Amino acid sequence: MATESVVRGSVPDWLRPPNGYTADEFLAMTDLPRHTELIDGSLVFMAPQRVFHMAMIDFVATEFRRQVPAGLRVNREMTVKLEPRTAVDPDVSVIRGSRPHGLDVNHYLPEVAVLVVEVVSPDSVDRDRDTKPHKYARAGIEHFWRVERDGDEPVIFTYRLDPTTRSYVSTGVHSGRLEVSEPFPISLIFSKLADYLG
Incomplete structure (x- = not known):
């Protein structure tokens, strides 16, 4: 339980959508690193x-x-x-x-x-x-x-x-x-x- 808590706490909630992001959700995000892309619902960092x-x-x-x-x-x-x-x-x-x-x-x-x-x-x-x-x-x-x-x-x-x-x-x-x-x-x-x- 403690291990799960540590892992969850080290990853921002926005990195873990249950079924991936839609393009509209992605385009509404304002705090992503530069040149982040969305491919098949997953964030891809350059x-x-x-x-x-x-x-x-x-x-x-x-x-x-x-x-x-x-x-x-x-x-x-x-x-x-x-x-x-x-x-x-x-x-x-x-x-x-x-x-x-x-x-x-x-x-x-x-x-x-x-x-x-x-x-x-x-x-x-x-x-x-x-x-x-x-x-x-x-x-x-x-x-x-x-x-x-x-x-x-x-x-x-x-x-x-x-x-x-x-x-x-x-x-x-x-x-x-x-x-x-x-x-x-x-x-x-x-x-x-x-x-x-x-």
Whole structure:
């Protein structure tokens, strides 16, 4: 009995919901650590990010902002509510809408997302390669990009949604440079990443 009391006392009540959290409950929480996500009702805490991860997010978001056409906007680490028990933060997302949806908005729905990008970190390999892409696809987000690290260089894997199977199919693997025409024309020259490592 004493042991149970010690264990219960060392874990805040909000960490132990009986059946997991809903996305709405999660989005109403104000005291969670930064970059906490909700996957299948469970809270997922992120490890501190590494320089490569931070620099890659800055690089992609900055280049997207320079190149996206009118009617699209770029977000960094903004929550997307994918399912009733899942709300995650893509590292970079491109959404429809030329203006913010309100300064107090803390999430978006998947139907406004055109593209989501995940930069893989050592602690997020399974989530970024498997769990999150499946959930993005099931939610109907048309484009997904995954950024991996090969030594000091990025490699970007691009995918497009197959609407019949609700799964992603590969549209390319890019190292050194990325040039694509969808979801909008964009060019990324990976040597520019060095400018963000300063």
